[in-house]
Amino acid sequence: MTTPYVIDDRDKSLFQVHREVFTSGEVFEKERELIFADAWLYVGHESELPGKNDFRTRDVGGRSVIFNRDRHGDIRVLLNTCLHRGASVCRHPRGNQKIFTCFYHGWAYRNSGELVNVPAGDDYRTAPAETYGGLHSPRIESYRGFWFLNFSDDAPDLRTWLGTSSYLLDLAVDQSEDGIEILEGTHSYTLNANWKLLIENSVDGYHAKSVHHTYFEMMMELGQTPPMLGDGTVNGVPPAGIGTEFGNGHATLIYPGNGLPLANDNVARSLAELREKAIANHGDSYASAVFDLARNSIFFPNFVLIDLNFGMILRTIMPLGPDRTQVTSWQIAPRGLDQESLQYRIDNALTFWGPAGLATPDDVEALEQAQRGFSTRREVPLSDISKGMGKQQPAANDELQMRAWWRQWNYVITGERLPAEVAEFIPFEAREQQEAGA
CATH class of the missing domain: 3.90.380.10 (Naphthalene 1,2-dioxygenase Alpha Subunit; Chain A, domain 1)
Incomplete structure (x- = not known):
């Protein structure tokens, strides 16, 4: 064009x-790659997670994520995909859970992301926890209770990105x-x-x-x-x-x-x-x-x-x-x-x-x-x-x-x-x- x-x-x-730009598949793919992989995307509000271990699952930027408070009460965002073969580790829209377990092969993760159990783990010469660590967590930052994520390490911080528009949230x-x-x-x-x-x-x-x-x-x-x-x-x-x-x-x-x-x-x-x-x-x-x-x-x-x-x-x-x-x-x-x-x-x-x-x-x-x-x-x-x-x-x-x-x-x-x-x-x-x- x-x-x-x-x-x-x-x-x-x-x-x-x-x-x-409203009809092109090529433009759509550019948007996924250039916009949604490098922007601050709204995930949720802190009031949705009133207690420790509360969680919500939702799709953000084309990815399934778990928006949750861990056992210490800290807010996390975890990618909802097992490190083993990719299945979701949480299939419920909301709840309260300390451990997320993939129903496919049973790999289990703390709600802070660490891999804590692999069935028949002795069959692996290198422990999966050493190889993979835990569930991936994108960058997350908040402004006055509004939580956002960013899949890029190079993007500016959230406050800089919002600039004076934060006044609207205030x-x-x-x-x-x-x-x-x-x-x-x-x-x-x-x-x-x-x-x-x-x-x-x-x-x-x-x-x-x-x-x-x-x-x-x-x-x-x-x-x-x-x-x-x-x-x-x-x-x-x-x-x-x-x-x-x-x-x-x-x-x-x-x-x-x-x-x-x-x-x-x-x-x-x-x-x-x-x-x-x-x-x-x-x-x-x-x-x-x-x-x-x-x-x-x-x-x-x-x-x-x-x-x-x-x-x-x-x-x-x-x-x-x-x-x-x-x-x-x-x-x-x-x-x-x-x-x-x-x-x-x-x-x-x-x-x-x-x-x-x-x-x-x-x-x-x-x-x-x-x-x-x-x-x-x-x-x-x-x-x-x-x-x-x-x-x-x-x-x-x-x-x-x-x-x-x-x-x-x-x-x-x-x-x-x-x-x-x-x-x-x-x-x-x-x-x-x-x-x-x-």
Whole structure:
């Protein structure tokens, strides 16, 4: 292919992506080799492992892993493959176990990874433990309870990789003095579309009013102002909020929150109490950023945090093939919520993001329609992601946040580094301090 994967024309304020990247098996293999073998990938949250020897198994970066606490309480990530012949050493999605034993030939490993038993081990002239050591563990690091792994020894540390985008995680965690927790239950599904389409969609404010019009109409009929509608409109499409980038492909759209739709007084009071505690601990400006704004954020390559007052979700997006994607989603909540407030959040999450909700089925249909449309890629080879390009401050319903992600994708895949489009984001409370000083 002679046309670049990504066309970034600043003179024309034109940004295009070649549709071959959504259909090509060659590009898919490059992504597995260059992106998922060398990036910080989200594994899980510490609240999922409350006790010693607790474990969860899941697929991360195309590998089966065990996310666990060992017998000392330390968090580990172990590759879920026996050193003998490759079978899984743990076949359960969750549990509490000190020893993982491969059912195929019985090799056994401590939950810290060491090989501790080989049936008929005397038949080996060199002890397998001396030859193989134990289960392989990739690099793991955490930020405020979020655990990530990296299969490369050469990648920068997690804090450097996150850079200023860690602010987005702070805003979620600081909704309670005690942080956040993962709620029970996992929403897992597949779609017949390329994984990058859902990355775009997760921070796409432009599609909300057309694709999710049923939700918007329902909220308006109930006397509520849906997120991103704001106070005014321009040609029927409200420019509420901003889109911004944080470097390394991390980006977000930030828009006015709409409080707690359909919440009763008890739920509203509970949130107000959290807000007052945040003001006492962090100041009014930071508390306003935490509670008065909503955020859809992507952390390159495939970790998504959607942070709303009435519900927060984490999402990982894994490619299974050029046109097949695995999505795993968890709901999170501030620790210490009363049961009524917790149930309110769960109901909202199911209503909007759930399997039969007002958002997820619509999004899946839109992305699968796009994937079908790529069958015409020879005749219509380019997708446009130019909306808002050239603005000093793009709005939340512009496409800066997708362009920021695509520039990092392009750099990893081709080595071509394209410059950032806008100045690095400054937290709102820091802006106020700068303005006060000026």
